[in-house]
Amino acid sequence: MDYFGLMPEDCLSEILSFTSPEDTARLSTSSRGFNFAAESDVVWEKFLPSDYQNIISKSKSLMASPSMKQLYFSLCDSPILTDGGKMSFSLDKKTGKKxxxxxxxxxxxxxxxxxxxxxxxxxxxxxxxxxxxxxxxxxxxxxxxxxxxxxxxxxxxxxxxxxxxxxxxxxxxxxxxxxxxxxxxxxxxxxxxxxxxxxxxxxxxxxxxxxxxxxxxxxxxxxxxxxxxxxxxxxxxxxxxxxxxxxxxxxxxxxxxxxxx
Missing domain, CATH: 2.60.120.260 (Galactose-binding domain-like)
Structure with a gap:
């Protein structure tokens, strides 16, 4: 029985936010409850750097992302230019490190x-x-x-x-x-x-x-x-x-x- 599927989604989202992007992907396949929770903005904003808003505000190349999860993977797969094109910024996909x-x-x-x-x-x-x-x-x-x-x-x-x-x-x-x-x-x-x-x-x-x-x-x-x-x-x-x-x-x-x- 999928006991996690009986838990409130916001509770599962909070649990996932204390793991890692890699763990979240793994857990999302183990339970329907975790699968829904793994789409939550609460989870993926926790995986973003605490200063991510300040970093992306220095870039003109970032496309709008409708969700925190999409923003996360966009920053992993498509580095953005910052500081007037002097540097680029991206995220490590497994850890969310800068x-x-x-x-x-x-x-x-x-x-x-x-x-x-x-x-x-x-x-x-x-x-x-x-x-x-x-x-x-x-x-x-x-x-x-x-x-x-x-x-x-x-x-x-x-x-x-x-x-x-x-x-x-x-x-x-x-x-x-x-x-x-x-x-x-x-x-x-x-x-x-x-x-x-x-x-x-x-x-x-x-x-x-x-x-x-x-x-x-x-x-x-x-x-x-x-x-x-x-x-x-x-x-x-x-x-x-x-x-x-x-x-x-x-x-x-x-x-x-x-x-x-």
Whole structure:
């Protein structure tokens, strides 16, 4: 007998609101009562970040959603641009945790203002209006920051460089990456524990290699960190290859994404 089906829907909605989106989907298939309750705005608003209204108020790209559930999945599947197109925001579908990508224009990229080394253009597959195109450098160094107060609290995060490689790219076999809290660790200290990664899609034994995302872009893990109470100021992710001063080219950068682990 479906005992949950005999309980008031508002009671079941309250129960579901203390679970997770993944648990709610599972429970909705186990009971007719839970199935009805799982459509409630009470449930899905609890799964949205507490500051979701403030975040989406900064965007011009969000379509109206008739229910909290539809809004939730819209934010999971279709990132919105915020802060004048400088960042994008989305939700992790399983947990409802916040994901942000900092656009290439907001990254600190050495020589990016020199057309001989870097160019800027639109890209049909990018969520941002511009991407950075590496023409030729010997010194590759880029970093992106985000305020920890923007991220979900008590959450493990991973920073990813999101990029593509042009046909005939070169000099991008390896680079060093790290993530640091700006106010707690110096660049030099963080460099000592930097990880070696490979932007190349070719096999590189023993190195963190790039992976292909569902949308066709590549991503490489730059480092991990734990966001506790969101009171640690800025967190910075950095990728660099400045030791082997060989020629490098063919890299297209969309941005750096900060995503729950």
């Amino acid at each position: 994901c942000f990508m900092v656009s290439a224009r907001e990254l600190a990229i050495s020589w990016s203002d020199t057309p001989h080394y870097w160019s800027w253009s639109s890209h049909p597959d990018s969520r941002f209006s511009e991407v950075a195109n590496l023409r030729f450098v010997c010194w590759l160094d880029m970093r992106g920051k985000i305020e920890t107060r923007l991220l979900s609290k008590r959450t493990n995060y991973v920073a990813y460089l999101v990029f593509k490689l042009k046909s005939g790219y070169y000099g991008l076999e390896t680079a060093n990456t790290f993530v640091r809290f700006v106010d707690r660790e110096s660049d030099n200290e963080a460099e000592e524990r930097a990880s070696v990664v490979s932007l190349s899609t070719q096999e590189e034994h023993g190195e963190n290699r790039s992976k292909r995302r569902d949308n066709g872009w590549l991503e490489i893990e730059m480092g991990k960190f734990f966001n506790d109470a969101g009171e640690d100021g800025d967190v910075e992710a950095r990728l660099m290859e400045v030791r082997r001063l060989s020629a490098k080219g063919g890299l297209i950068v969309q941005g750096i994404e900060f995503r729950p682990e």
